[in-house]
Amino acid sequence: MADLSAGGSASPGTSLSVPVGGRVRGLSWWRTPTARRYLFGYTLLAPAVLYVSLLVGIPFLFSLYLAMSDAAVGDPVARFVGIANFQAALENATFYTALRNTLVFTLGAGIMKGLLGTTLAFLLLRPFVGRKFVRALIVIPFTLPIAVSVLGWKWMFDSQFSVMNWGLHRLGLIGGYGSPDWPIWLGQPGLALLSVMFVNVWRGFPFSAIVLLAGLTSVPPEIIEAAKVDGANFIQRFRKVIVPMIAPILFVGTAFDTVFTLSDLSIVYLLTNGGPDGATEILPTLAYNTGIKAGALGRGAAISLFLFPLLLPAIIVLLRTLRRRQY
Amino acid sequence: MAVVAHPAPRSPRAREIRRHALIYAGLFPFLVIAVFPVFWMAITALKQDPDLYRMDVVPFWFHLPPTWRNFDFLFHNTFYKDWIINTMAISFWVSAITLLTAVPAGYALARLRLPFAENLGIGIFLTYLVPAIILFIPLARVVSTLDLQDSWWSLVVVYPTFTIPFCTWLLMGFFKTVPFEIEEAAMVDGCGQLGALCRVVLPVSWPGLITAVIFSFTLSMQDFLYALAFVSISEQKPVPLGVATELIRGDVFFWGSLMAGALLVGVPVAIIYNLFLDKFITGITGAAIK
Numbered sequence: 001m002a003d004l005s006a007g008g009s010a011s012p013g014t015s016l017s018v019p020v021g022g023r024v025r026g027l028s029w030w031r032t033p034t035a036r037r038y039l040f041g042y043t044l045l046a047p048a049v050l051y052v053s054l055l056v057g058i059p060f061l062f063s064l065y066l067a068m069s070d071a072a073v074g075d076p077v078a079r080f081v082g083i084a085n086f087q088a089a090l091e092n093a094t095f096y097t098a099l100r101n102t103l104v105f106t107l108g109a110g111i112m113k114g115l116l117g118t119t120l121a122f123l124l125l126r127p128f129v130g131r132k133f134v135r136a137l138i139v140i141p142f143t144l145p146i147a148v149s150v151l152g153w154k155w156m157f158d159s160q161f162s163v164m165n166w167g168l169h170r171l172g173l174i175g176g177y178g179s180p181d182w183p184i185w186l187g188q189p190g191l192a193l194l195s196v197m198f199v200n201v202w203r204g205f206p207f208s209a210i211v212l213l214a215g216l217t218s219v220p221p222e223i224i225e226a227a228k229v230d231g232a233n234f235i236q237r238f239r240k241v242i243v244p245m246i247a248p249i250l251f252v253g254t255a256f257d258t259v260f261t262l263s264d265l266s267i268v269y270l271l272t273n274g275g276p277d278g279a280t281e282i283l284p285t286l287a288y289n290t291g292i293k294a295g296a297l298g299r300g301a302a303i304s305l306f307l308f309p310l311l312l313p314a315i316i317v318l319l320r321t322l323r324r325r326q327y
Numbered sequence: 328m329a330v331v332a333h334p335a336p337r338s339p340r341a342r343e344i345r346r347h348a349l350i351y352a353g354l355f356p357f358l359v360i361a362v363f364p365v366f367w368m369a370i371t372a373l374k375q376d377p378d379l380y381r382m383d384v385v386p387f388w389f390h391l392p393p394t395w396r397n398f399d400f401l402f403h404n405t406f407y408k409d410w411i412i413n414t415m416a417i418s419f420w421v422s423a424i425t426l427l428t429a430v431p432a433g434y435a436l437a438r439l440r441l442p443f444a445e446n447l448g449i450g451i452f453l454t455y456l457v458p459a460i461i462l463f464i465p466l467a468r469v470v471s472t473l474d475l476q477d478s479w480w481s482l483v484v485v486y487p488t489f490t491i492p493f494c495t496w497l498l499m500g501f502f503k504t505v506p507f508e509i510e511e512a513a514m515v516d517g518c519g520q521l522g523a524l525c526r527v528v529l530p531v532s533w534p535g536l537i538t539a540v541i542f543s544f545t546l547s548m549q550d551f552l553y554a555l556a557f558v559s560i561s562e563q564k565p566v567p568l569g570v571a572t573e574l575i576r577g578d579v580f581f582w583g584s585l586m587a588g589a590l591l592v593g594v595p596v597a598i599i600y601n602l603f604l605d606k607f608i609t610g611i612t613g614a615a616i617k
Contacts, residue, residue, distance in 0.1 A: 148592065215612075
């Protein structure tokens with residue numbers, strides 16, 4: 001009857017009949033108000049838990065299995081091949097390009113988003129006329145559906161009619177179309193990687209700013225005043241007072257952004273599809289092109305699983321931040 | 328307040344004006360970068376084709392009268408109408424599935440003091456972080472087992488994998504703010520727990536429910552990968568996929584119609600998302616602010 005004492009100590013807030021010792025002992029445990037509350041609660045939870053287990057949990061495990069099989073589109077029979085798919089990936093030069101690009105992309109774009117987001121958050125921190133309006137305009141990149149805005153960028157990066165090239169040309173910074181310094185944003189290897197990173201930064205900086213802003217406004221002004229009185233300058237206040245206080249929210253924001261950036265396929269897929277010559281190939285595009293386009297499900301699953309160790313730090317950070325809250 | 332001694336003390340008004348000028352100057356580049364692409368898409372959508380491909384004139388305005396032709400093209404020569412209907416239908420079913428599962432789950436986690444509630448809540452939320460790029464290949468098998476490949480119904484099945492975790496978490500936070508007393512009062516009046524939930528708690532929780540519906544819609548609209556992987560028949564596609572894949576013929580881009588089709592759906596989504604953005608941020612960071 002250990003359950004009974006555990007249930008009793010949980011002090012049912014919603015049930016009205018406070019179980020008196022004698023009465024509880026007279027009933028079997030599952031008829032007590034606590035037991036009925038548990039039953040009711042887990043019944044309410046069941047649909048969500050089942051859905052998520054069936055369509056996230058099991059598929060995740062299934063992807064481990066697929067990655068170790070030679071499953072292919074249209075081929076119902078999959079044979080177990082062990083770690084052959086992982087080995088094949090590791091022997092493929094494109095895989096290393098994709099891995100390197102993924103890291104450069106995520107890290108580079110992450111740093112830019114952090115810098116721009118911080119600047120923007122401090123600009124938006126104190127009240128001014130039109131603040132709400134300005135904020136609504138600045139978050140547009142984050143709120144537009146990603147496929148939609150990437151199409152806009154594809155047009156702006158057009159090889160011949162790029163509006164940015166028009167501007168640069170008018171400013172006299174580059175020659176006309178066809179001249180050697182006319183940038184073909186999505187067609188030159190270095191520029192292409194920069195361009196896809198730029199679109200990711202463009203989409204993500206409002207998110208960084210808003211998350212940071214949410215953190216900054218949660219710091220009580222008295223604490224900052226107190227630091228000022230103690231003679232801390234702006235940099236010291238930021239590093240020693242504000243950052244430690246908003247660290248959890250920074251972690252959560254960064255973790256989310258990292259997961260979104262690492263796993264996003266649409267920017268690269270729509271702008272360059274990995275080209276030119278693999279210059280923008282990232283693990284998501286490689287996994288998609290291998291798994292779905294070429295139909296090698298097992299190979300594709302193996303490649304996408306290589307993302308998991310990269311995602312893990314973000315997930316662990318998040319988990320720790322969430323759990324610390326309990327205590 | 329620390330009083331800073333200026334050499335020439337300014338009036339508070341002058342200082343305010345100076346502060347505003349500095350803030351606006353700092354924000355200006357951000358505003359241009361954020362808004363220009365949308366402006367550029369809009370003007371492209373309204374330009375006639377010959378006006379689009381001219382590099383000799385300032386491209387930021389019309390040199391031929393604006394036209395609705397690109398929008399006409401969308402509705403008469405493509406499956407755009409079907410895509411909108413598909414998107415609406417997907418959103419409706421995804422919202423329905425999300426509400427039916429996330430509302431009870433959020434309520435149970437927030438209010439019923441279940442053992443392991445905290446860990447279960449975190450567990451459900453963590454599944455939001457398992458990205459589509461890891462799940463899309465096994466889910467492709469699930470979709471084909473259900474015989475839903477090449478139908479937008481496959482997306483109805485798949486989108487709740489991210490809307491349920493997010494909305495459960497969001498609603499959990501929401502239900503924690505509903506006072507316990509109203510349920511107790513209802514139960515004193517003879518309602519059971521389910522009755523109290525349906526008759527008393529849900530009616531006062533409609534802002535949370537609307538928020539859940541909004542996110543079922545906006546998060547679904549942010550997806551591209553699942554649609555790309557599971558739906559390849561033109562008239563079954565949702566708008567973002569349709570616009571991105573059907574308006575390009577080989578190497579020919581119908582830029583005007585592309586931008587028209589993208590904005591026609593993108594702008595409403597952006598406005599709705601904008602209005603609920605703070606709730607989204609609270610949803611994902613709320614756990615960290617205490």
